Amino acid sequence: MVNPANSSEKPKNFIERIIENDIASGNTPSGVITRFPPEPNGYLHIGHAKSITLNFTLAEKYNGTCHLRFDDTNPAKEELEYIESIKRDISWLGFSWQPHEYYASDYFGLIYDIAEKLIIEGKAYVDSLSAEEIRHYRGTLKEPGRESPDRDRSVDENLRLFREMRDGKHHDGTYVLRAKIDMKSPNLNMRDPTLFRIKKIDHHRTGATWSIYPMYDFTHPLSDAVEHVTHSICTLEFEDHRPLYDWVVENSGLESVPHQYEFSRLNLNYTVMSKRLLLQLVKDGHVAGWDDPRMPTLSGMRRRGYSPEAIRNFVELTGVAKTVGTVDHALLDHCLREDLNLRAKRLMAVLDPVTVIIDNYPDDTVEWFDAENNPEDSSAGTRKIPFSREILIEREDFMEDPPKKYFRLAPGREIRLKHAYYITCTHIVKHNNQILEIHCTYDPESRGGSSPDERKVRGTSHWVSAKHAVDCEIRLYDRLFSAEVPGEKTGNFLDDINPDSIKVIAGCKAENSIISVQPGEYLQFMRTGYFCLDAVDSTPELPVFNRTLPLRDSWEKLKKKMGIS
RNA sequence: UGGCCGAUAGUGUAAUGGUAGCACAGCAGAUUCUGGUUCUGCUUGUGAGGGUUCAAAUCCUUCUCGGCCAGCCA
Numbered sequence: 001m002v003n004p005a006n007s008s009e010k011p012k013n014f015i016e017r018i019i020e021n022d023i024a025s026g027n028t029p030s031g032v033i034t035r036f037p038p039e040p041n042g043y044l045h046i047g048h049a050k051s052i053t054l055n056f057t058l059a060e061k062y063n064g065t066c067h068l069r070f071d072d073t074n075p076a077k078e079e080l081e082y083i084e085s086i087k088r089d090i091s092w093l094g095f096s097w098q099p100h101e102y103y104a105s106d107y108f109g110l111i112y113d114i115a116e117k118l119i120i121e122g123k124a125y126v127d128s129l130s131a132e133e134i135r136h137y138r139g140t141l142k143e144p145g146r147e148s149p150d151r152d153r154s155v156d157e158n159l160r161l162f163r164e165m166r167d168g169k170h171h172d173g174t175y176v177l178r179a180k181i182d183m184k185s186p187n188l189n190m191r192d193p194t195l196f197r198i199k200k201i202d203h204h205r206t207g208a209t210w211s212i213y214p215m216y217d218f219t220h221p222l223s224d225a226v227e228h229v230t231h232s233i234c235t236l237e238f239e240d241h242r243p244l245y246d247w248v249v250e251n252s253g254l255e256s257v258p259h260q261y262e263f264s265r266l267n268l269n270y271t272v273m274s275k276r277l278l279l280q281l282v283k284d285g286h287v288a289g290w291d292d293p294r295m296p297t298l299s300g301m302r303r304r305g306y307s308p309e310a311i312r313n314f315v316e317l318t319g320v321a322k323t324v325g326t327v328d329h330a331l332l333d334h335c336l337r338e339d340l341n342l343r344a345k346r347l348m349a350v351l352d353p354v355t356v357i358i359d360n361y362p363d364d365t366v367e368w369f370d371a372e373n374n375p376e377d378s379s380a381g382t383r384k385i386p387f388s389r390e391i392l393i394e395r396e397d398f399m400e401d402p403p404k405k406y407f408r409l410a411p412g413r414e415i416r417l418k419h420a421y422y423i424t425c426t427h428i429v430k431h432n433n434q435i436l437e438i439h440c441t442y443d444p445e446s447r448g449g450s451s452p453d454e455r456k457v458r459g460t461s462h463w464v465s466a467k468h469a470v471d472c473e474i475r476l477y478d479r480l481f482s483a484e485v486p487g488e489k490t491g492n493f494l495d496d497i498n499p500d501s502i503k504v505i506a507g508c509k510a511e512n513s514i515i516s517v518q519p520g521e522y523l524q525f526m527r528t529g530y531f532c533l534d535a536v537d538s539t540p541e542l543p544v545f546n547r548t549l550p551l552r553d554s555w556e557k558l559k560k561k562m563g564i565s
Numbered sequence: 566u567g568g569c570c571g572a573u574a575g576u577g578u579a580a581u582g583g584u585a586g587c588a589c590a591g592c593a594g595a596u597u598c599u600g601g602u603u604c605u606g607c608u609u610g611u612g613a614g615g616g617u618u619c620a621a622a623u624c625c626u627u628c629u630c631g632g633c634c635a636g637c638c639a
Contacts, residue, residue: 011579011587039639074638131637138635142567145635176637186568188635197637216639240569240634262570264632269576275639317588319578321571324632328576331589341602376602407600416598449598460598527599555600 013320015054015261019062019231032064033229036090036097037104037220039071040082040204042275043290043297044089046332050266050315055233056095057316067227068097072105073219075203083204085290089298093308102227104219105205111214111222112166114252115177115195119158123251124195125151126161127178134176137183138191145183145191165198168211172198179218181247189244193217217241221248224258232258235265236322266318267326269484271296272493286497287480291536293546294480294501304477305532305548307522310339329479336530336549344524345373345380347517348418348462349510349545351474351528353392355466358423360441361389366465369448371419385511387420390466392509394527397461398438400428403564407458409438415459418526422446422457462526469509473544475534476503514543527551 012020022028034055038048059066068090072078090097118124127150129137139145153161165175177196185191195218200211224232232245239262249257267273272281273296281287281295290297293304301311314335318327348371367387374380393409402410409415414424423440430436445451449460480501487493510525517523519535529550538544 013578037639041639071639077638134637135635140567140635144567173637188568191635194637199637213637215637220639236570237633238639242569264571317577321578323571323577325577328589331577334589337601346599375599405600418598457598459600462599524599524601527601529601551599551601553600558600 014322015058015231015233015263015320016061018261019058022230023062028064028230030228032059032062032231033067033227034059034064034231034233035067035069035224035227035229037069037071037223038086039074039077040079040086041074041077042082042279043085043295043299045273045275045278045296045298046268046301046311046315047266047273047296048089049093049298049311050318051233051235052090052093052095053312053315054263054320056097058231058233064230065100066095066097067100067102067229069102069104069223069227071216071220071223072103072203072205073213073216075199075201075213078204080204085299089302092298092302093312100227102223103205104214104223105203107219107223107226108206108210108214110226111219112196112212114222114254115214115218116159116162117253118179118195118251119162119177120155121251122155122180124158124177124179125153126158126165126175127151127192128175131173134194138188139183141188144185145188147183148178148192151180151192162196165196165212166210168200170198172200174198177212179244179247181244187240187243189217189241190247193244217244218248221245221258221260222252222254224260225249225252225254225256228256229258232260234260234262236262236324237265238262262322263320264322264324266315267324268296268329268332269326270329270479270481270486272481272486277493281480286494293475293477293534303535304546305340305522305530306336307339307343310336313339326485333549337552340522340524340530340548342376343374344522344530346371346375346524346526347511347514348385348464349472349474349508349514349525349528349531350392350394350462350464350469351505351508351525352395353464353469353507353509354395354398354435354438356391356393356423356438356440356463358389358391358421358440358442359426363389365389366468369419383513385419385513386465386468387417388465388467391417391463392466392469393417393438393461393463395435397459398425398435400435403562405558405562408461409440409459413459414443414457415461416446416449416457417463418460419449420447420463421449422451460527462528464509464511466509468512470512470514471542472508472510472514473542474505474508474531474547475544476505476547477501478503508545510543510545517543522548524551 036055056066137146176194178192181190183191196212199213245260291299291303368384370382371385398409421442423442426439481496482498483496486496517533519533523531530548531545534544534546
């Protein structure tokens with residue numbers, strides 16, 4: 001065993017080991033080639049980010065290339081919009097496939113030719129069984145299948161019928177082309193799988209050229225072979241397909257011999273990660289679209305304020321293995337905070353304002369304080385923030401009758417206003433039990449946030465100058481589902497939608513410098529959380545901010561422990 | 566009683582016959598002009614039985630548990 005003390009190298013995952021073995025044994029004379037093969041039938045989600053990151057970083061690590069290939073063999077489900085969103089998301093993550101952008105549909109002609117070759121070699125046949133009959137003939141998990149009556153159709157007849165299928169002479173469902181493998185195989189994928197089916201619909205790229213389309217199991221290995229992919233990495237549910245993958249490659253007559261390897265897909269608790277369910281959320285209006293900030297889609301996360309670096313780091317941390325498991329969402333949160341803490345520009349915004357009047361501060365004076373933009377990064381510089389007699393603080397930063405360990409403002413207490421002065425509460429004005437004004441005095445000696453006598457103040461509040469504050473709307477997001485595994489109890493994932501997954505807060509007040517914030521900037525509203533300008537719904541009159549993630553809040557924890565609501 | 570795959574702290578992932586580590590979460594404390602950050606310490610694990618071996622998470626064996634597969638989806 002290696003001494004861990006002097007080997008700081010990152011441990012290799014099983015795919016890296018395979019690749020290194022292949023390189024060492026000379027199996028990759030033209031270099032390592034991987035591919036990311038999305039079907040353009042939906043938006044990419046964080047699960048895809050794992051596959052994307054794996055394939056692109058593997059290629060990079062071993063001086064190879066990673067192809068982007070759209071697996072567009074089912075025109076009934078695929079759309080141009082999805083192709084565009086997929087490319088946008090991969091680029092946003094920071095990966096480039098240039099110039100290797102391919103489409104399975106580019107190979108339709110070649111795939112067709114290989115099908116004819118298989119027919120001629122007696123390895124494929126045209127079957128006139130209906131879909132339902134094929135299902136019956138296939139047998140079950142425990143019982144072998146039976147051979148189709150058409151299995152021994154002559155080569156000439158097969159060829160004639162297949163060409164008629166191609167030429168649109170038959171209706172959908174009347175015939176399929178099947179591989180002749182083994183109806184008794186314990187692996188159902190090998191029981192004469194369908195290679196081509198008739199679909200008389202236009203394809204988003206090939207138009208009306210084809211009335212037959214190849215199946216995934218036929219298309220994928222051939223596409224890999226054509227592109228000289230060496231390591232075709234997919235998720236665990238394709239393990240059973242590998243023998244078929246190998247059969248197709250072996251019988252294709254193509255030189256290149258790609259190999260398929262499977263790893264376990266990313267599962268995250270408190271969310272769903274299937275395109276079908278995500279599509280349902282969108283179509284049924286449970287969310288505002290594929291890019292709703294609550295969606296685990298990359299476009300949703302981008303709009304929410306996630307950084308691509310945080311996502312990449314997260315998927316790297318989850319590792320590559322074959323164990324089926326579920327990653328705790330807390331790890332994602334951690335990666336996000338870790339990244340945003342270093343880069344987010346600090347600003348002050350008050351979500352639930354209450355007025356503070358500083359009685360001994362002159363009414364006509366405005367002071368401009370220097371505030372650091374990011375304590376983690378001095379190169380981020382400073383900005384000026386205005387201070388005046390009437391300011392706004394967070395309503396929850398004041399308590400008339402505070403419990404133990406409450407360090408914020410209360411009658412007779414002194415706190416610091418971040419970057420400004422120490423203030424002490426003298427009295428409050430209430431109406432109908434609602435606090436209207438908190439009256440304070442300030443200590444002129446504490447200018448800038450510290451006093452010459454170096455006395456300690458336990459609390460520091462964020463604030464905005466009332467007459468300089470800018471109105472904004474703030475949207476607080478929480479997890480979309482309140483159950484770790486949505487739908488586990490009732491069988492319907494919609495039952496677990498979190499009713500409080502979005503809270504829209506109007507009447508928020510932010511320091512005036514937010515007017516220059518651009519979409520895509522990472523922000524921290526001090527003591528509150530990470531935010532970003534909503535790129536869709538913001539207007540010049542009313543900026544809208546999405547809360548990406550709240551800050552860790554140990555006071556919240558303490559309150560729970562002490563039984564304070 | 567079909568086939569394939571898997572099983573290491575609460576979660577994820579290392580250790581490939583030689584001291585069971587790491588990260589997150591949790592707990593306790595320190596620091597702090599953000600109850601943030603940072604720092605320190607702590608708790609917690611090889612599914613079960615049998616075997617091989619000086620030595621087993623690792624090899625063999627039996628069992629248990631979990632995942633995937635019966636689309637003309639990918």
